[in-house]
Amino acid sequence: PGTQAATDTPRFELELIRRKSGIEVADRNQGVLETIPAVASGQDVTRLTEYLAALKVKVPDVTHATLLVAEDVDYDTIVQVMDAARVKYTAAGGKVSRETLFPQIALGDAPT
Numbered sequence: 001p002g003t004q005a006a007t008d009t010p011r012f013e014l015e016l017i018r019r020k021s022g023i024e025v026a027d028r029n030q031g032v033l034e035t036i037p038a039v040a041s042g043q044d045v046t047r048l049t050e051y052l053a054a055l056k057v058k059v060p061d062v063t064h065a066t067l068l069v070a071e072d073v074d075y076d077t078i079v080q081v082m083d084a085a086r087v088k089y090t091a092a093g094g095k096v097s098r099e100t101l102f103p104q105i106a107l108g109d110a111p112t
Contacts, residue, residue: 010029010030011029012027012029012059012062013027013028013029013064013066014026014027014028014055014059014062014064014065014066014102015027015028015065015066015067015068016048016065016066016067016068016081016085017068017110017111018043018067018068018069018070018073018077018078018081018110019070019073019110020038020070020072020073021037021038022035022036022037022038022043022044023035023036023038023043023048023081024036025048025051025052025055028066033055034051036048036051042076042077042080043077043080043081043084045080045081045083045084046084048081048084048085049084049085049088049101050088052084052085052088052101052102053088053099053101056099056101056102062102063100063102063103063104064102064104064105064106065085065102065104065105065106066105066106066107066108067081067082067085067105067106067107067108068108068109068110068111069107069108069109069110070109070110071109078107082105085101085102085105086100086101086102086103086105087099087100087101087103088101
């Protein structure tokens with residue numbers, strides 16, 4: 001009677017790990033899902049936002065992300081990555097639409 005199904009799959013926990021070489025998009029329980037290499041200008045935020053928008057379709061109820069940052073990453077890059085994870089803006093026909101992705105972001109140190 002009070003039995004629970006054995007489908008206790010761990011909850012999806014988004015982690016963004018930013019190092020000088022780029023950013024790893026990961027699920028804390030499953031590991032790295034995608035690696036987005038850094039570009040000459042810093043971080044490829046457009047590619048990051050596109051990947052996160054596609055991921056959001058798979059986990060629509062998740063609103064949290066944890067950004068783990070290496071020591072050698074500058075503040076401006078941190079802000080760019082946070083902005084890329086929070087919202088996606090799309091311009092079409094003179095109008096800009098806003099899609100909320102992962103607006104609640106915790107910040108921490110990247111593992112070495």
